[in-house]
Amino acid sequence: MLFNSFDFAVFLPIVFLVYWALKDFPLKWQNVVLLIASYLFYGWWDYRFLGLILISTLIDYGAGIAIHKYRAQRDKSRLFLVISLLSNLGLLFFFKYYNFFVQNVDDMMVVFGYHLNTSTLNILLPVGISFYTFQTMSYSIDVYKGKLEPNHDLVSFAVYVSFFPQLVAGPIERAVNLMPQFYSKRKFDYAEAVQGLRQILWGMFKKVVIADNCAVYANQIFDQYTDYNGSTLILGALFFTFQIYGDFSGYSDIAIGVARLFGFTLMRNFAFPYFSRDIAEFWRRWHISLSTWFKDYVYIPLGGSRGTVWLAVRNTFVIFLVSGFWHGANWTFIVWGGLNAVYFLPLLLSNKNRRHLGDIAPGGLLSGIRELPAILGTFCLTVFAWIFFRAESIGHAWGYIKGIFTQGLFSLPHFQGMTDAAYTVLYVCLMIVIEWQARNEEYALETIDTKLSKPLRYLGYYSLIALIFFSLGQEQEFIYFQF
Incomplete structure (x- = not known):
């Protein structure tokens, strides 16, 4: 369902009225309304997409509880984090990048005289899959790092994953910001x-x-x-x-x-x-939720700008190339990301990237x-x-x-x-x-x-x-x- 459609113009007032009519009921009722509305909103494109959201929701819901349960046993806790990350990245890779990798491996082998005769698949890319997979991964990572207690309420967790206003194109919300809002009583503020x-x-x-x-x-x-x-x-x-x-x-x-x-x-x-x-400021102002996601979950764990100049340069290129590839399975996006890294590098090396x-x-x-x-x-x-x-x-x-x-x-x-x-x-x-x-x-x-x-x-x-x-x-x- 598109925001700029007649369907949404009818959908939004109905959900709004039903939602606030339940303001004096237990909070869970409002969350149920949001969950139903979110699944309806997303299923409007293709009901088959709902299965992927449900799978991602159940895996990360269970993983979060298990990660916290075994936090004293670091190996077990890490295992459930890996299950969460591999499940989400696996779905993302299959639907978004499988054909890209198959085609490029095939082309590379031809250069060396080998013909793999691989075939691509006619895969329909689920709307917004890059957004909600990153959102759910941040939940598992934050629970593992002890920044967040696991959610034991499946309804509120499912709404966090599928919240219809930002489901298909962000902002990519952090669980530490959005999830507590599903626990708190909401009052209508004119x-x-x-x-x-x-x-x-x-x-x-x-x-x-x-x-x-x-x-x-x-x-x-x-x-x-x-x-x-x-x-x-x-x-x-x-x-x-x-x-x-x-x-x-x-x-x-x-x-x-x-x-x-x-x-x-x-x-x-x-x-x-x-x-x-400057270009550093541009990236602090453009698609902030994605830029900060990569900074917190990729750039800083790699060492950020600490350490040698070489490591700072490496990490800068990693973050921009990964960001470019996140946008799509095409070399154009990778070049776009690399070009922005080249723009950013002089600011980093002259220590002017935060001026x-x-x-x-x-x-x-x-x-x-x-x-x-x-x-x-x-x-x-x-x-x-x-x-x-x-x-x-x-x-x-x-x-x-x-x-x-x-x-x-x-x-x-x-x-x-x-x-x-x-x-x-x-x-x-x-x-x-x-x-x-x-x-x-x-x-x-x-x-x-x-x-x-x-x-x-x-x-x-x-x-x-x-x-x-x-x-x-x-x-x-x-x-x-x-x-």
Whole structure:
């Protein structure tokens, strides 16, 4: 079920009313409602996917209890942790990476004169499998490390795994943050619900008005890149840059906003990353839940930046390459991850990777002008890297990049639909202006009630709703559903 669908527009109010009608009942009743709603929400794509979530839930539920039970016997405790990790990674590998590995091993053997005659499988990738497997693995690891007591309530644990607002594209929640919220009595908070609706509205604007409109032109230019001049190809890369941001950060805003309607607090997943002043700051602001997951469960256990320079460099490349591969079974994602590691390395080696930890341009306009060159430089590096992320293959990416650096680079862009695309550019500019004025807040509309009078505020709401309504067309899936 898509957030930007009529089905969800009917589904959400019904679940909301039933859920809060049970506020005076035992807490378990509300958790049961959320569990049923979450399974219905996920099964809307394909009911067969529910079996995988159920398997992952039962394995990690039992593993968590066993890990804690045998914590005095380290070998046994570690065994159950390994069972949990191998089960989750095994499912993820089979559904997402099996064909990739088979094909690449086959190609490698051909180079040495061997023909394995292996065959790939027609595997349907379950929506959001990378997200919920990482979420359940963090639970098992945290129980093993003693950061969390195991959950003995199967219902609340099952809701933690399948919580529908963030199930298919995050944020990837840590058990230490989200799970205790299923144990606590929830009270309806009107102010928090209003904030949730505002965040949903802004997320829908970014998805429907920005991402879906940008996708039309990004797809057109990337799919037929040999027909266009260099300036048009740059414009195509820019369209994709704002498509993926509007799509993924829009999903995160909607997910967090929907969770607030039910009395839950999810972690922030985006912090205006395109205003970053270097690539290290970008990765602290982009897909925060994944970046911090890899930092805590991969980078730090490997030693982080401690030790020799070689180890710090190795760990940096490991974290970025693994992050790239997490996104998909294609060499383009691995190159994208490696390219970001190359961007990051000079900052690490010069010990400048943590110099931008504070607010962006806190001094207002003058400060913003001073920081603009660093912001634009980081943005250009990011746009270039996105070419590999969007391309179908390394050859496609390389051909696209070569097409940019031709004589046509200095010609005006030209492609079918230029007039309509101008409106999309205006929408992107509107988003940038609104997000810039809120660059140090949680999301763009968070303090709109203190900045605008009531008439202007409602004019803004209705304007966004109108833009969303007139931009609605065929329902477009979110990009990160494929991951």
